[in-house]
Amino acid sequence: MSLNRSNQKIVGVIVLSIICLIMGGAFVIPIPYFAIGPGKAVEVQPLVTVGKETDVGEGSFMLTTISMKQGSPFDFLLARWTGTIELVPEEQILAQDEDKQDYQRRQKVNMMESQNQAIVAAYHYAKRPVTQKVLGIEVERVLKEGTPLLQEGDLIMQMDSQPAASTKKLIAYLSRKRPGERIALTVLRDGQKRKLRVPLVALPVDKGERPRAGLGIVPVEKVNVKTTPPARIDAGEIGGPSAGLMFTLEVLNRLVPEDLTRGYRIAGTGTITADGEVGQIGGIQHKVVAADEAGAELFFCPKDINPEDQNEKTAKDTVKRLGINMRVIPVANLNEAVQALKKLPLRERASFKSKTLTGVA
Incomplete structure (x- = not known):
């Protein structure tokens, strides 16, 4: 009888060990997919420097990110059962002959290009001196x-x-x-x-x-970009080109006398060109969720212009599907974004900014 009980304990330990190995493997065994979900909404103001200024604006512009990691069997189950993340095949993310380190480096390069384009677009719009x-x-x-x-x-x-x-x-x-x-x-x-x-x-x-x-x-x-007053963007570890629009709005907000935020918490996404054209990005449904979790009231997104464009539609569908109380504003260019901001009713607690800029021509 004691032998049977001993055998039962051994079998129980083996079964438990197998279950633990299977469960552990579900978290760590890689599959050829990336697991993508909501990231964060990050206030842009601390990342941008334009001349020497005092900014007392009440609102804020926020860039939005996605989270991305190597997929696992557990992520496969989450994607299938909860819909909180999506699995994207590696070949849709990585370029030809590109590994994950190459991808991260490419994202950093894209971010640097995005910052340059944002500064040029903002200074052109504000009619301030800029050369590249x-x-x-x-x-x-x-x-x-x-x-x-x-x-x-x-x-x-x-x-x-x-x-x-x-x-x-x-x-x-x-x-x-x-x-x-x-x-x-x-x-x-x-x-x-x-x-x-x-x-x-x-x-x-x-x-x-x-x-x-x-x-x-x-x-x-x-590219070397020079401006008067000098401008600099430091995004830290954030990569990719999709913060271009929000960087542009923040830089422009430092160059004009009024507070473009009008006192609101404004998130958004979209690439930018030096001419101020806004382009489509990936993972916008996750960025909408990140913006909502950060308390954003408005969300700028690229306008759908071409038949294959889906950013505007996906953003609006996500807000409706999840019951998010946030207004989506699709824009095709910087001017449309600025005009949309100027039409917002001024918040009572918001005031026009008092700024001191040095080196203004």
């Missing part, structure tokens, strides 16, 4: 089929006898070449200029397309 100069084309990443003569971080300053003025011009110039041809590049590497004679490689093309020549790199324009 392309210093060259930086090699963000060398693809597996790319030329081994280039390295990540190289700054291409000249191609043959032409300045590397933009990625568009670089791609157009290479499109007239053939794989195997060589071009002369002047690059800045580790602070030293180098002259390279680089053979062009055959880039991957779809079936039926003719071979296309290139360097086999991911190119990024290195």
